Amino acid sequence: MAVHWCMSDDKPHAAGNVDTGDTSERVGMAVLRERGLEPEELREKLIDAIGAEFTTYYYYTNLRMHLAGHEDYKEITEDARLEDRAHFELVAPRVYELGGSLPNDIREFADRASCPDAELPVPYETEGPELDELSAEAILEVLLEAERCAIRTWSEICDMTHGVDPRTYDMAQRILQEEVEHEAWFVELLSMERDGEINPAGHFVRGEPGDAPYSTNRRFNDSA
Numbered sequence: 001m002a003v004h005w006c007m008s009d010d011k012p013h014a015a016g017n018v019d020t021g022d023t024s025e026r027v028g029m030a031v032l033r034e035r036g037l038e039p040e041e042l043r044e045k046l047i048d049a050i051g052a053e054f055t056t057y058y059y060y061t062n063l064r065m066h067l068a069g070h071e072d073y074k075e076i077t078e079d080a081r082l083e084d085r086a087h088f089e090l091v092a093p094r095v096y097e098l099g100g101s102l103p104n105d106i107r108e109f110a111d112r113a114s115c116p117d118a119e120l121p122v123p124y125e126t127e128g129p130e131l132d133e134l135s136a137e138a139i140l141e142v143l144l145e146a147e148r149c150a151i152r153t154w155s156e157i158c159d160m161t162h163g164v165d166p167r168t169y170d171m172a173q174r175i176l177q178e179e180v181e182h183e184a185w186f187v188e189l190l191s192m193e194r195d196g197e198i199n200p201a202g203h204f205v206r207g208e209p210g211d212a213p214y215s216t217n218r219r220f221n222d223s224a
């Protein structure tokens with residue numbers, strides 16, 4: 001005679017705290033709560049963090065354009081710019097998986113960004129920026145401090161998720177790897193530009209502009 005095991009003994013993960021077929025709850029959130037991480041708090045922090053990635057992508061466009069005469073600086077800034085877009089793209093779906101949504105209003109999104117605006121470091125008059133006051137040195141300093149804010153942001157998210165939320169942790173640590181590289185690039189460039197000092201980043205060009213070797217999601221999802 002066949003022995004019929006109770007399903008919960010045989011397949012311990014077949015059911016849990018979320019009712020069968022209930023789409024108003026997510027097991028992907030419940031398991032975080034069970035491990036002591038509030039998914040709502042995490043996802044709001046993620047929105048702030050990718051708000052900074054998205055606005056930095058915008059601001060770096062303007063900074064890069066004003067590095068005229070420094071093709072090497074422009075190229076490196078372009079890599080950092082495109083990789084910030086990749087960081088936004090990587091994490092945006094995670095906000096929805098955690099039951100959240102992107103702000104409908106881009107102004108709200110920009111305002112809640114977790115890093116300061118990486119603005120062109122000169123006064124802006126109605127006709128535009130006062131370009132005779134602008135220097136590559138000042139732009140490199142803005143770039144450097146933006147990368148440092150990103151390192152602090154993604155380190156905090158790594159700390160929140162380590163050992164609790166492997167999916168968010170994986171994303172955050174990939175982004176952090178690139179932010180640490182970005183800081184090293186701008187340390188090297190600013191050291192030479194401002195102080196005439198050699199301070200190597202160990203960096204050579206990305207294979208393609210904005211290659212995002214750690215954070216891009218295109219290698220496992222061509223449609224993203």
Ligand SMILES: [Fe+2]
Nearest residue numbers: 053084087150
């Ligand atoms: Fe970034």
Ligand SMILES: [Fe+2]
Nearest residue numbers: 147150179182
């Ligand atoms: Fe960066």
